[in-house]
Structures are given as structure tokens and as C-alpha cells.
Amino acid sequence: MKAKISIFIIALFAFAFLEPLLTAQPAGNKVELSAYIDVSSDGNATVKIAIQYKGRATFFMTLPKFQPVYLCNETGIGKLNIQNETSSAYFYYNSTITINDDNPGRLVLCYSFPSAVLMAGTRGWFMSPLLWTNLDKVSVYVSLPMAKKITYESPVSTSISGNYRVYTLSAGIPQDIGNRVTIEFDLKENVKENILQEKTPQTIITVRYPVFYRNIAENTLKTAIKSIQYLNNLTGVTPRNVTLVFYLPEKKMGGIYALGFVLGEDVNAGGKGPIYLNLALTRYAPGYMETTIIHELVHVYLGIVGVEANDATRWFHEGMAQYLSIKIAEAIGINVSEYKNDMYNSSKALYYYTGGKFGFIQKWPSDDVSEQEAYLASFYIIANISDSHGGLSYAQRVFSELRKHPVSTSSDIVIVLSQAAGRNLAPFFRSLGFSNIQDWSPTPSAGNTVTTKDTPTLSSYMSLIVALGLSLLIFLVVYYGNFEINQKLKMGIFEML
Ligand SMILES: [Zn+2]
The missing domain is CATH 2.60.40 (Immunoglobulin-like)
Known part of the structure; x- marks a missing residue:
């Protein structure tokens, strides 16, 4: 299917x-x-x-x-x-x-x-x-x-x-x-490597690049400086160092489809470590390089505010990264119309084709095909909620909530998204097939109210077992999984030189 x-x-x-x-x-x-x-x-x-x-x-x-x-x-x-x-x-x-x-x-x-x-x-x-x-x-x-x-x-x-x-x-x-x-x-x-660096009051931004790609490195630095300034304001946090490096689109690195990545362990260490950019981006349509830089930066900022990179939070990481990459690129004057159309059209196509059954992303899939759909589904959810609650100003409220509440499950995330929206988004998530999602109401203790409405067949013992299993999974991912957060876009194949 x-x-x-x-x-x-x-x-x-x-x-x-x-x-x-x-x-x-x-x-x-x-x-x-x-x-x-x-x-x-x-x-x-x-x-x-x-x-x-x-x-x-x-x-x-x-x-x-x-x-x-x-x-x-x-x-x-x-x-x-x-x-x-x-x-x-x-x-x-x-x-x-x-x-x-x-x-x-x-x-x-x-x-x-x-x-x-x-x-x-x-x-x-x-x-x-x-x-x-x-x-x-x-x-x-x-x-x-x-x-x-x-x-x-x-x-x-x-x-x-x-x-x-x-x-x-x-x-x-x-x-x-x-x-x-x-x-x-x-x-x-061998091709030698050069370095470009910019020191802003809050952040040192470094781009390491093979000597042939000076122009690309300069544009990368420009985009990174503007995006970091924007993200500092939007998120209320600042990274001290951001390093961007390039790698070749070799098969073992995910080929042309993985546009960039940060290591999950670096995100979990509070947004440290370099951002890896696929050199194939130099052959993609305008907007792909810039949105990839912003996408990976969003993972870094989510790491700084304490959103773990694990299989349960991955949909939120990817949805926010995809959505903000488009919105921030537009805000800093980058033409992203090709990429934006691709994202909105294909995520809507997936929604209509599947009847909006997106619950599978609560545990991030590992096979290539499902992962491609998971990216689109994650984007669909975050874009849908954000666009109807103020776009970038909504994202700013989400980060403000994230700074106050640590999140490690889908339910935590839905509470944060609801708090920022000022309305209970749990029914929306249940309609998409999400399970174990708590309701939110605008009272101080709302976040702690447990409801079993969406899981009538699940006993509290089962919930406990699921929660324990999830903790184990998070533990395994954080301590053993040197896993990467990729941005994968199979449809990009039609956007390449
Ligand atoms: Zn990503």
C-alpha cells in the first residue's frame, strides 16, 4: 500500500x-x-x-x-x-x-x-x-x-x-x-579545502569548502548569516558556533536524494556539531540550497531548546524544518517558489491519496519509501497548523512554549502546539490517526490532564508498557544510534541540472 x-x-x-x-x-x-x-x-x-x-x-x-x-x-x-x-x-x-x-x-x-x-x-x-x-x-x-x-x-x-x-x-x-x-x-x-568565516556578536559562522566552490561557499555563508539572525529573533536562543561543510552525493551517503543532515547525537547535545550540505545542491533548482541550509539550522535550534532527535519527535523536527525553511527563505528575500510548490503540492497529494492517515509518523519509519512519505506528512501537519495560526509569528510562539516545556513524545508536542495556537489541537491529530494524544485546555494544569478518549482499547498497563518501550527506544537512539537527520526529497529528481 x-x-x-x-x-x-x-x-x-x-x-x-x-x-x-x-x-x-x-x-x-x-x-x-x-x-x-x-x-x-x-x-x-x-x-x-x-x-x-x-x-x-x-x-x-x-x-x-x-x-x-x-x-x-x-x-x-x-x-x-x-x-x-x-x-x-x-x-x-x-x-x-x-x-x-x-x-x-x-x-x-x-x-x-x-x-x-x-x-x-x-x-x-x-x-x-x-x-x-x-x-x-x-x-x-x-x-x-x-x-x-x-x-x-x-x-x-x-x-x-x-x-x-x-x-x-x-x-x-x-x-x-x-x-x-x-x-x-x-x-x-586531492582537492584542498578553504574556510570562510563571519563573527557576529552572538555566533561564529564557519563554512568549509573544497577550493572549486568559492562562490557556493560565499552564498552559503550569506544565507547562513541572514537565517541565523532571523532564527535568533524567532526562537529566542542563539548558537555560539555554526559550521557548515560540504560532502559528495555518493551512494553510501544517500546519493542525490539526501540534501543535507546534522547528526542526531549533535542535536541531542544541544544543537552542536556541523551542518552537512550535499554538493549536489549546486545542481538543484534555485531555492533548494538555501532551504536546505535553513532546514538543517532549524534542527540545530530545536536541539538548543531541548527537542530531542528521536523516532517519536522526528516528525515534529522535520515538519518544523521543512516549513520554516520555506517561510524564512521568503522572509529574507530568497526565491523558493519551485521548492514551495513542490512541497505544498506533493504533501496535499499524499493527504488526499491516503485519506490523511498520517499516524504512522509517530514512530519515524526506517524504509526509504515510507520515510519519503513521512517527510511530506510532517510538512503537511506543521504547514496546516502554522498557516492557519499566523505563520512565522505562530512558530515564534511555539519556540516560546518549547523553551518552557521539554518535549519527548507526540503528546507533549501537541500540547505545545495547542498552547501556541490557543486551542486544543488534539482532535485534529486524532483525525490524522495519531494515538495517545492528550487534550489541551487553556488552564494551567491542562497539560497534565490525561484522557483516554482516543485509546479506548488501551488499558493503563498497556500505556505503561508502550511508554517504557518508547523510553528504551529513545535510550537506544540517543546512546547507540549515530543516526542522521536527513532531508530527503525524491521528487527533487525533476529539479536537477
Ligand atoms: Zn531534516
């Missing part, structure tokens, strides 16, 4: 994109498509798309929206027509290519492709542009002059041709990331 839901959501995004593909005229075997990707030492690349044809033909493929695409071989002038249509992939058009030539021939389209390779320390990571077509396959030739040793590739290369490793993208060959080649490798030369 849950697997289907997630596929459904991804399919929502995919279908809008696939539709033109399904309706485009197939070109049969008349056309052969090869992409040559030459990466230079700074990681940027030139892409040459060679179109080998036997006569007139029409086919579909993705071409970049923000990079000029031009004909590299002059003999092809007048023989080609390109019709670009907007797709749901932010950086790409659905392009219909028409060959107006009765004779066999070869045309070459060229475009620049920045940050084809990302590098940090001893490692490099390559991802091709999106190469989607209605032809049977695309042959992809990749030249990586900085690579010493390939350690992982998807799909597996079929051969070596001169300086190129050769890959085939086709429906029958599994790929980690659809219609893309990804390669992980050791570098011939």
Missing part, C-alpha cells in the same frame, strides 16, 4: 513529463543518438549530441533550458528543426527534433554543462545531463581526465573508446537515476 502511494506521487511528477514522450512519433531505427561528454579539470563539461540518421525523421529528447544549444557542424544548417516545450523538469525542455533531409547524414548539437563533476578531498562524482528520449537507447561517452580509479558506476560501462568510457541508457538497463549516467571515482590530485 505504502509503496504504491509513493510511486503514485513520483508518477504524478513523471507523468506530466512523460506525456509528450508517449505521443511523439517514434523514429524507429532511423536515428542513432550518442552523447559525448568532455569534462575539463574544473569539473565543467561540454556535451556533444551526435544524431546519425538515414533520412527524414522526428523524435523526442531532453535539451537544456538555460544553456544555449547550437549546431556544431555547419553542414547541418537547414536540415534540422527543434521545437522546445516546457517540461516538469526544471532545467530541461521536452524537445521535438525534426530532421529535414532525405539523405543519410550526421548532425551534432552542442551545449555547456557546468558542474558535471563535483570534487571534494580525494573523491570525484559525475552525473550526466538528463538524456531522455523516445528512441530505443542513447550511447553515452564520458571523458574524466581527473579520475584515477572508478569505484562505482550506474549503469555499468560497456566498453572503453579512446579517452571515453561508454555507457548505454535504455529502458532495459537499470540505472540508479533514470536516464542519467552516474560515476564515482578517486581523484588523481
Whole structure:
């Protein structure tokens, strides 16, 4: 059931994109498509798309929206027509290519492709542009002059041709990331690290970055300074040190889907430790990097006010982080419309598809599919309550309550949210399938009133056992689990360069 839901959501995004593909005229075997990707030492690349044809033909493929695409071989002038249509992939058009030539021939389209390779320390990571077509396959030739040793590739290369490793993208060959080649490798030369630092009266902010990414580090620092100033006011607490570091989107680190993380143990130590940012964010649509920085900062601030990072509080951590990342980004003048639309639309889609049964997030799921839904469900809940109680000013009241009351269960959190809203939110949470949620009423002792309304079948013994189990779980997570708080967005795949 849950697997289907997630596929459904991804399919929502995919279908809008696939539709033109399904309706485009197939070109049969008349056309052969090869992409040559030459990466230079700074990681940027030139892409040459060679179109080998036997006569007139029409086919579909993705071409970049923000990079000029031009004909590299002059003999092809007048023989080609390109019709670009907007797709749901932010950086790409659905392009219909028409060959107006009765004779066999070869045309070459060229475009620049920045940050084809990302590098940090001893490692490099390559991802091709999106190469989607209605032809049977695309042959992809990749030249990586900085690579010493390939350690992982998807799909597996079929051969070596001169300086190129050769890959085939086709429906029958599994790929980690659809219609893309990804390669992980050791570098011939290590990439040095630099530091940027800003000392504000309350907080020292440090950004550690591989030397290639000075601009990205500068923007990261700017966003962090503004966000920290905003969060200091909103939350009433201040971190003394915030360090932001970058890592590569390698498979073992969660690939392109985990946008950033802070370690759970660092949150539990009062919001200490660095914020890790995925370098793949440099290839995401505008707004993703900034919202990820704010998202991770919110985890840090929640840690400072004492909201533990455990499986029972995780939904609150993630919901607040997602929601505030959008609201604060807007407040400090960052364009987050792409990301905001993605979050609101997909969380609403999940709500309607599941009938709003979100109780499963009370114990944060560990499998990938459910976790993706848990992020959306958490965002839906926090956005729904916050938007109808004053947005950022509501969040300010929530933090004011959190500073007074430690929280470690969903029920504690609902009390805090109710207190900040000035109304009992327990029925709303029960309607979403939450269990063991206490009612709140605006009296001083309200927080201590226990009601069993929502758990009529659960005896007090059972409650005790559940509570003990939960404590054990929290203990295990805090003391043994070096677990990470990730921000994962599978739908982001359509938002990448
Ligand atoms: Zn998070």
C-alpha cells in the first residue's frame, strides 16, 4: 500500500513529463543518438549530441533550458528543426527534433554543462545531463581526465573508446537515476579545502569548502548569516558556533536524494556539531540550497531548546524544518517558489491519496519509501497548523512554549502546539490517526490532564508498557544510534541540472 502511494506521487511528477514522450512519433531505427561528454579539470563539461540518421525523421529528447544549444557542424544548417516545450523538469525542455533531409547524414548539437563533476578531498562524482528520449537507447561517452580509479558506476560501462568510457541508457538497463549516467571515482590530485568565516556578536559562522566552490561557499555563508539572525529573533536562543561543510552525493551517503543532515547525537547535545550540505545542491533548482541550509539550522535550534532527535519527535523536527525553511527563505528575500510548490503540492497529494492517515509518523519509519512519505506528512501537519495560526509569528510562539516545556513524545508536542495556537489541537491529530494524544485546555494544569478518549482499547498497563518501550527506544537512539537527520526529497529528481 505504502509503496504504491509513493510511486503514485513520483508518477504524478513523471507523468506530466512523460506525456509528450508517449505521443511523439517514434523514429524507429532511423536515428542513432550518442552523447559525448568532455569534462575539463574544473569539473565543467561540454556535451556533444551526435544524431546519425538515414533520412527524414522526428523524435523526442531532453535539451537544456538555460544553456544555449547550437549546431556544431555547419553542414547541418537547414536540415534540422527543434521545437522546445516546457517540461516538469526544471532545467530541461521536452524537445521535438525534426530532421529535414532525405539523405543519410550526421548532425551534432552542442551545449555547456557546468558542474558535471563535483570534487571534494580525494573523491570525484559525475552525473550526466538528463538524456531522455523516445528512441530505443542513447550511447553515452564520458571523458574524466581527473579520475584515477572508478569505484562505482550506474549503469555499468560497456566498453572503453579512446579517452571515453561508454555507457548505454535504455529502458532495459537499470540505472540508479533514470536516464542519467552516474560515476564515482578517486581523484588523481586531492582537492584542498578553504574556510570562510563571519563573527557576529552572538555566533561564529564557519563554512568549509573544497577550493572549486568559492562562490557556493560565499552564498552559503550569506544565507547562513541572514537565517541565523532571523532564527535568533524567532526562537529566542542563539548558537555560539555554526559550521557548515560540504560532502559528495555518493551512494553510501544517500546519493542525490539526501540534501543535507546534522547528526542526531549533535542535536541531542544541544544543537552542536556541523551542518552537512550535499554538493549536489549546486545542481538543484534555485531555492533548494538555501532551504536546505535553513532546514538543517532549524534542527540545530530545536536541539538548543531541548527537542530531542528521536523516532517519536522526528516528525515534529522535520515538519518544523521543512516549513520554516520555506517561510524564512521568503522572509529574507530568497526565491523558493519551485521548492514551495513542490512541497505544498506533493504533501496535499499524499493527504488526499491516503485519506490523511498520517499516524504512522509517530514512530519515524526506517524504509526509504515510507520515510519519503513521512517527510511530506510532517510538512503537511506543521504547514496546516502554522498557516492557519499566523505563520512565522505562530512558530515564534511555539519556540516560546518549547523553551518552557521539554518535549519527548507526540503528546507533549501537541500540547505545545495547542498552547501556541490557543486551542486544543488534539482532535485534529486524532483525525490524522495519531494515538495517545492528550487534550489541551487553556488552564494551567491542562497539560497534565490525561484522557483516554482516543485509546479506548488501551488499558493503563498497556500505556505503561508502550511508554517504557518508547523510553528504551529513545535510550537506544540517543546512546547507540549515530543516526542522521536527513532531508530527503525524491521528487527533487525533476529539479536537477
Ligand atoms: Zn531534516
